Amino acid sequence: MARRPLPRILTNSAPLARMAHSASLARSREFARSAADSASDVFHPLIAIGRGLRRLGAAGRGRWADTPKDQRGPLAFFVAACVLVVWLVPYGPLLALIGVMGAGAWAGRERTPVVTGPSEAETERLRALYEALVPYLSAEGDPSPLYAHGGDWERAFAEYAFDDSGRLERLQLKYPAYFTDGEDRSRVRIEQVLYAKAGRGREYRFAWDELANQLTLTVLDALPTDIAAQRFVTSPGETVLGFTDPDSVQRTLPVTGGEETRDAPPVVWRTGQRSTEPHLLVLGQPGTGATTLLRSIALQALQHGDVLIIDGSGTGEYGCLVGRPGVLGVESGLAGALATLEWASHETERRLIAGNRARQAGGAAPDDTRRPLWIIADRPTALSHIAVAEERDDPQRWLQVPLRHGRAAQVTVVVADQFETAELLSDPVRAHTKARVVLGPATAEEVRAVLGAPPHTTPPAQVPPGRGYARLGNAPVLRLQVPATPDPLDDATGQAHREAVTALLPEHTVPADGAGPGEPVSGGKRVDVGKAVAAGPSVRAEGAEADDGPPADDGPAADAAAPEAKESGSTAEPVGASTRVRTDKGGEPRVIKGSVEAVRTEG
Numbered sequence: 107m108a109r110r111p112l113p114r115i116l117t118n119s120a121p122l123a124r125m126a127h128s129a130s131l132a133r134s135r136e137f138a139r140s141a142a143d144s145a146s147d148v149f150h151p152l153i154a155i156g157r158g159l160r161r162l163g164a165a166g167r168g169r170w171a172d173t174p175k176d177q178r179g180p181l182a183f184f185v186a187a188c189v190l191v192v193w194l195v196p197y198g199p200l201l202a203l204i205g206v207m208g209a210g211a212w213a214g215r216e217r218t219p220v221v222t223g224p225s226e227a228e229t230e231r232l233r234a235l236y237e238a239l240v241p242y243l244s245a246e247g248d249p250s251p252l253y254a255h256g257g258d259w260e261r262a263f264a265e266y267a268f269d270d271s272g273r274l275e276r277l278q279l280k281y282p283a284y285f286t287d288g289e290d291r292s293r294v295r296i297e298q299v300l301y302a303k304a305g306r307g308r309e310y311r312f313a314w315d316e317l318a319n320q321l322t323l324t325v326l327d328a329l330p331t332d333i334a335a336q337r338f339v340t341s342p343g344e345t346v347l348g349f350t351d352p353d354s355v356q357r358t359l360p361v362t363g364g365e366e367t368r369d370a371p372p373v374v375w376r377t378g379q380r381s382t383e384p385h386l387l388v389l390g391q392p393g394t395g396a397t398t399l400l401r402s403i404a405l406q407a408l409q410h411g412d413v414l415i416i417d418g419s420g421t422g423e424y425g426c427l428v429g430r431p432g433v434l435g436v437e438s439g440l441a442g443a444l445a446t447l448e449w450a451s452h453e454t455e456r457r458l459i460a461g462n463r464a465r466q467a468g469g470a471a472p473d474d475t476r477r478p479l480w481i482i483a484d485r486p487t488a489l490s491h492i493a494v495a496e497e498r499d500d501p502q503r504w505l506q507v508p509l510r511h512g513r514a515a516q517v518t519v520v521v522a523d524q525f526e527t528a529e530l531l532s533d534p535v536r537a538h539t540k541a542r543v544v545l546g547p548a549t550a551e552e553v554r555a556v557l558g559a560p561p562h563t564t565p566p567a568q569v570p571p572g573r574g575y576a577r578l579g580n581a582p583v584l585r586l587q588v589p590a591t592p593d594p595l596d597d598a599t600g601q602a603h604r605e606a607v608t609a610l611l612p613e614h615t616v617p618a619d620g621a622g623p624g625e626p627v628s629g630g631k632r633v634d635v636g637k638a639v640a641a642g643p644s645v646r647a648e649g650a651e652a653d654d655g656p657p658a659d660d661g662p663a664a665d666a667a668a669p670e671a672k673e674s675g676s677t678a679e680p681v682g683a684s685t686r687v688r689t690d691k692g693g694e695p696r697v698i699k700g701s702v703e704a705v706r707t708e709g
Contacts, residue, residue, distance in 0.1 A: 151211065153214075154210075154211055154214040154215060154216075155207055155210040155211050155214055156210070156214065157210075157213075157214035158209065158210030158211055158212065158213035158214025158215070159206070159210040159213075159214070160214075161213045161214060162209060162210060162213050224266070224268070225272075227272055228268050228272060231272075231274060231303075232259050232263060232266060233259055234303060235259075235274075235277075235300070235303045235304070236253070236257070236259035236262060236263070237255065238299050238302075238303050239253055239262075239279075239296070239299060239300075240253045240254060240255055240257075242292075242295060242296060242299065243281050243282060243285055243296075244282075245282070245284060248282070251282075252280065252281070252282050253281075253282070261280075262279055262280055262281075263277060263278070263279050263280075264278045264279065264280060264320070265277070265278040266278070269325075273304075273305050273308075274304045274305065274323075274325075275324075275325050276322070276323065276324050276325065277300075277304070277322070277323040278320060278321070278322045278323075279320065279321050279323075280319055280320055281296075281319055281320070281321060282319070283319055285319070287314055287316050287319070288316070290560065293312075293314065294550065294560075296321065297310075297312050297564070300312070300323055301564050304323065306567070307567045308325055308326075308564075308567070309325070309326040309328070309563055309564055309565075309566050309585075310323055310324065310325060310326065310563065310564045311323070311324045311326050311562055311563045312562055312563075313562070326351065326563060326585075328566070329349060329350070329351075329573065329585060329586075329587035330349065330363060330370065330587065331570050331572075331573075331587060331590070332363040332364050333349060333361050333362075333363045333370065333587070333589045333590065334362075334363075334589060334590045334591070334602070334603055334606045335402055335405060335589055335590065335591040335603070335606045335607050335610055336361065336362055336589070336606060336610070337610065338359055338361070338372070338406070339359055339360060340359075340374065340406075342409075342410045343376055343377050343378040343381070343410075343478075344374050344375070344376055344377075345374070345375045345376075345377065345403055345406050345407070346359070346372045346373070346374055346375075346402075346406065346589070347372075347373045347374070347375050347399065347403075347543065347576055347586060347588070348372070348373050348399070348572065348576065348586040348587050348588040348589060349361075349370045349371060349372055349373065349586070349587050349589070350371055350372070350373050350576075350584045350585050350586055350587070351371065351584075351585055352371045354371065354582070354584050354585070355371045355372065355373070355374075355584070357371065357372065357374065358370060358371050358372070359371075359372045373576050373578075373584055373586055375541055375578060377478070377518045378478070378513070378516065379513055379514060379516070381513060382540065382579050383540040383541035383578050383579045384512055384513040384518060384519075384538075384540075385509055385512065385518060385519040385520070385521075385538050385539045385540070385541065386403075386518075386519075386520045386521070386539060386541040386542070386543065387521050387522075387531075387535065387536075387539035387541070387542050387543070387556075388400065388520070388521070388522035388523075388542075388543045388545065389522075389523060389524065389525055389528055389542075389543070389544055389545070389556050390522075390524065390525070390543075390544060390545030390546040390548075390574060391524065391525060391545075391546040391547065391548075392524060393546075393571065394545040394546025394547075394569070394571060394572070394573075394574070395545050395546070395571040395572035395573070395574075395588050396484070396522040396523075396524075396545055397419075397423045397484055397522070398571065398572055398588055398590070398591050398592065399522070399543065399545070399572065399588045399591075400482050400484055400520060400522050401423070401424065401591045401593070401607075402588065402589055402591040403480075403482065403520055404424070404427060404480070404482055405591065405607070405610045405611070407478065407480040407482075407518075408430070408431075408432045408433070408612060410477075410478060411432065411477055411478030411479060411480055411516075412432050412433075412434050412477060412478070412479050412480065413427070413432055413433050413434065413480045413482060414433075414434045414435055414446055414450055414479065414480065414481050414482070415427065415433070415435065415436045415437070415482045415483075415484070416437055416438075416443045416446065416447065416481070416482065416483040416484065416486060416489070416501070417436060417437065417438040417484050417485075418438070418443070418483065418484055418485035418486050418487065418488040418489045419438075419484060419485045419488060420438040420439075420488075422438070422595075423484070423593050424436050424484075424593075425593070425595050426593060426594050426595050426607070426608075426611060427611070429614050430611055430612045430613075430614060431612040431613065432612060434446075434479075440489050440492050440493055440496065440498065440501070443486075443489050443501045444493075444498070444499060444501055444504070447481070447501050447504035447505065448504050450479070450481050450504065450508055450517070451504045451505075451506075451507040451508060453479065453517075454479075454507050454508045454511055454512060454515045454517050455507060455511075456475075457474075457475040457515035457516065457517070458511055458514060458515050460472050460474075460475050461475050461514070461515070475515065475516065476516060477516065478516045478517075478518060479515075479516060479517045479518070480517075480518050480520065481505070481508055481517065481518070481519045481520070482520045483501075483505070483519070483520070483521045483522070484522050485522065485523050485524070485527075486501055486502050486505075486521060486523065486531075486535075487502075487523055487527040487530040487531060488527070489501045490502055490530055491530070500532070502531070502532040502534075502535060503532070505519060505521075505532070505534065505535060506532075506534045509534045509535065509537075509538040509539075510534065510538060519538075519539070521535055521539060525548075525552065528556075540578075540579045541576075541577075541578045541579065542556055542557050542558075542576070542577050543574060543575070543576045543586065544556050544557060544574045544575045544576075545572065545573065545574035545586075545588070546569060546573070546574060547565065547569045548565075548574070548575075549565075550565075553575055553583070557575060557577040557583055558577065559577065559582075559583050560583070561575050561583045561585075562582070562583065563585060570587075571588075572587055572588030572589075572590065573586070573587055573588075574586050574588075590603055591603075591607055592604075592607065593607075594607045594608050594611075
């Protein structure tokens with residue numbers, strides 16, 4: 107039987123295509139779409155209410171299913187009682203209907219989905235970090251290992267956070283209790299792995315919590331470098347070494363950085379009789395800011411005391427302090443350094459003896475023994491090398507008495523040197539400088555050798571001048587950024603920094619009788635400093651009591667405080683000190699004993 111052919115409209119697709127693309131059909135689709143959008147806008151509240159009622163109904167059914175069978179009866183009775191009370195209250199059903207509609211609208215509102223958890227790239231970072239820690243935080247025989255190849259990293263990482271660029275910003279991880287977190291070698295190994303996997307080029311802090319077996323890694327912001335030399339708000343006896351992280355100290359100071367004033371966390375070093383770290387040692391590489399730190403300390407010390415500077419490098423970095431009130435001397439030669447340090451040693455002894463006599467007499471210490479005296483020695487090992495070549499005394503030998511007894515005599519010693527010559531520092535300098543600062547690039551071993559403890563942060567990728575670590579006694583190791591205090595006489599110093607340092611310098615002294623800085627006046631005649639030092643005892647102060655021999659009874663403290671004087675056969679009178687002159691208000695010059703300072707004018 108022959109098949110009848112299909113109609114042409116079913117075999118030829120051209121008519122169907124024309125119908126699909128016809129203008130009338132396109133208009134019909136556009137009208138239907140517009141009608142649907144309009145209906146959706148009009149009935150959107152009803153749709154939201156319906157969706158909310160459906161959700162509330164589902165929640166009610168779930169609550170009923172979760173209720174135990176023995177409690178369903180009281181629950182049903184309570185619901186029926188509520189319905190009865192609502193029915194009996196005037197306008198109760200209307201208010202109940204309005205409340206149900208409102209609850210349905212609130213429950214059926216469209217909520218923007220919140221993305222939780224790490225992204226795919228962040229998950230890969232965390233998984234790679236977890237796998238890198240497996241060889242160091244796992245042990246054979248552990249029945250339930252926290253770290254295992256292919257394990258669950260979410261069990262080990264309690265908290266984590268990423269920055270906008272997708273780099274790890276904070277991580278808190280757990281480690282097994284059998285991990286040797288009390289050994290520095292084990293800690294360093296874990297910190298190196300985290301530093302490599304979290305991304306180099308940034309500074310990280312590692313906080314170990316041995317009680318909870320947790321390690322917290324935090325990315326640190328760079329310390330500000332725009333803080334220049336300025337008058338800091340501190341008390342007498344407090345010196346600002348620099349600035350550190352906000353969560354490392356419990357104090358802030360108002361500072362001016364650039365054109366704005368803000369609060370910055372300082373590293374404050376306290377000196378004086380009640381200080382536990384009366385002396386400071388600064389070590390670093392050349393050009394890392396050690397001289398800048400010493401210059402900043404000198405400017406702060408001049409507010410309440412006198413400063414004696416030994417410039418072993420001889421580069422003239424302290425030329426701006428020459429001839430300033432309170433600056434007893436700036437020496438860069440071996441002969442001048444020996445003379446000034448010898449005077450400082452005998453001055454320390456004199457202060458101790460005077461204070462001991464005052465205490466035995468039941469009175470207060472003399473005023474000239476309570477004014478702080480700062481001995482700042484920059485690279486004393488350079489002078490020690492010259493002294494060995496010339497077969498002369500080591501200048502560091504005269505620092506022994508100020509270092510040992512300086513706290514009781516209000517004498518503070520600050521020593522700065524380089525890593526290459528650190529072994530040439532004398533034993534008293536190493537033993538009595540409990541406050542330490544390391545500047546410039548240094549390994550964890552070098553920082554530990556100087557500060558006595560390793561830093562809890564990774565080294566920065568780029569070390570600006572004045573950047574390093576500080577530790578005051580047994581306190582934690584802190585990051586440090588020294589305020590910019592360049593030499594104002596240097597041509598490379600910017601105008602803003604030059605003006606900032608110059609504003610802190612005291613006014614130049616005016617020599618009496620036209621004497622130069624190196625020619626103090628004694629009895630109306632000029633006295634050469636070198637001749638005065640070579641002549642032996644200095645000129646006595648006006649009205650001073652004659653002392654031809656040691657005191658009759660100075661107590662054991664005074665005997666123990668002057669070992670150098672006893673060995674050399676000297677008395678309480680400082681030997682080898684030159685003179686200085688102060689001009690009284692009446693205009694008469696007055697000779698003052700015990701200083702190598704140039705002429706000072708007061709009043």
